[in-house]
Amino acid sequence: MPKVGNRLLHGTLDTLILKTLSYGPRHGYAVARWIEGETGDAIQVEEGSLYPALYRLEKRGLLKSEWGVSELERRAKFYSLTDRGQAKLHAETDEWIRFSRAVTTVLRPG
Amino acid sequence: MMKPRIVRPSVETEVNEEFSFHVDMRVRELVGQGWTEEEARAEAVRRFGDMDRVKRSCRDLGTRRDVHMSRRLGWDELRQDLAYAVRQLRRAPSFAAVTILTLGIAIASNTSVFSVANAVLFTPPPFAEPDNLT
Numbered sequence: 001m002p003k004v005g006n007r008l009l010h011g012t013l014d015t016l017i018l019k020t021l022s023y024g025p026r027h028g029y030a031v032a033r034w035i036e037g038e039t040g041d042a043i044q045v046e047e048g049s050l051y052p053a054l055y056r057l058e059k060r061g062l063l064k065s066e067w068g069v070s071e072l073e074r075r076a077k078f079y080s081l082t083d084r085g086q087a088k089l090h091a092e093t094d095e096w097i098r099f100s101r102a103v104t105t106v107l108r109p110g
Numbered sequence: 111m112m113k114p115r116i117v118r119p120s121v122e123t124e125v126n127e128e129f130s131f132h133v134d135m136r137v138r139e140l141v142g143q144g145w146t147e148e149e150a151r152a153e154a155v156r157r158f159g160d161m162d163r164v165k166r167s168c169r170d171l172g173t174r175r176d177v178h179m180s181r182r183l184g185w186d187e188l189r190q191d192l193a194y195a196v197r198q199l200r201r202a203p204s205f206a207a208v209t210i211l212t213l214g215i216a217i218a219s220n221t222s223v224f225s226v227a228n229a230v231l232f233t234p235p236p237f238a239e240p241d242n243l244t
Contacts, residue, residue, distance in 0.1 A: 028128060029135040047132065048159040051125075055171035059178060067119070070131075072138075077128045 013045070013053050015096060018081065018089040021063065025080040027070060028054055054079060062088050121172035125165050133158060 020026060020034045031054070032045040057063045062085035070076035081089070119127065133154045140150035155161070199206040234240045 027131065029132045033139075046159065047129075047157065048164045051129070051132075051164055052167045052171060055168045055175065059171050059175035061178075074131065074134075075127065076131050077124065 013049055015092040018085055021079055021081045022089055025078040027076040027078050121169055125168045
């Protein structure tokens with residue numbers, strides 16, 4: 001099972017996080033579960049990569065965080081996308097599609 | 111889902127609380143799959159990996175984030191103050207004119223008096239042994 005931050009390309013996790021948060025604020029655990037769920041558990045998000053990525057993205061102003069109350073009535077830290085994060089997501093998505101198309105073209109059996 | 115805002119804790123508390131929330135959520139999920147509470151907790155902690163290392167790097171990133179943020183807030187405040195000052199002056203143009211004129215005249219006269227005093231009184235004349243001039 002591929003693990004993000006390990007074998008997947010550098011920067012992929014950041015983009016996946018931005019994508020997850022484009023649907024609304026979530027706490028870190030929900031971000032991990034959402035990515036795992038969306039990829040049919042094909043990608044397992046490691047905590048050791050997830051949290052540093054969240055903090056780094058917030059430091060760069062692509063995310064913002066706020067303490068709130070979770071669905072289980074517990075204090076939790078919710079992340080959401082900033083305008084800059086939104087713009088970054090669009091740019092990264094285009095870039096990824098171009099890149100993966102190019103690699104596929106090369107790898108496809110001829 | 112997002113309810114009233116709670117004051118932001120220190121970076122250290124923030125990281126600790128966020129991670130223990132994560133582990134608790136994982137425990138809950140595993141218990142739901144039939145694990146015992148104890149096994150689930152051990153598994154959740156194991157999956158987290160080297161928690162101390164992750165905490166350290168998050169604390170470091172969080173601290174730097176806060177420095178960035180307070181710096182940005184400082185600039186924002188300064189910009190707001192300047193914008194406010196400009197708006198006030200625009201609203202009272204004659205007051206602004208008098209103020210600018212007053213400051214202008216005051217600074218100009220102060221500068222010229224000092225220049226003269228400096229040349230006449232303080233700077234020694236450009237000769238050798240100026241005390242022996244007759």
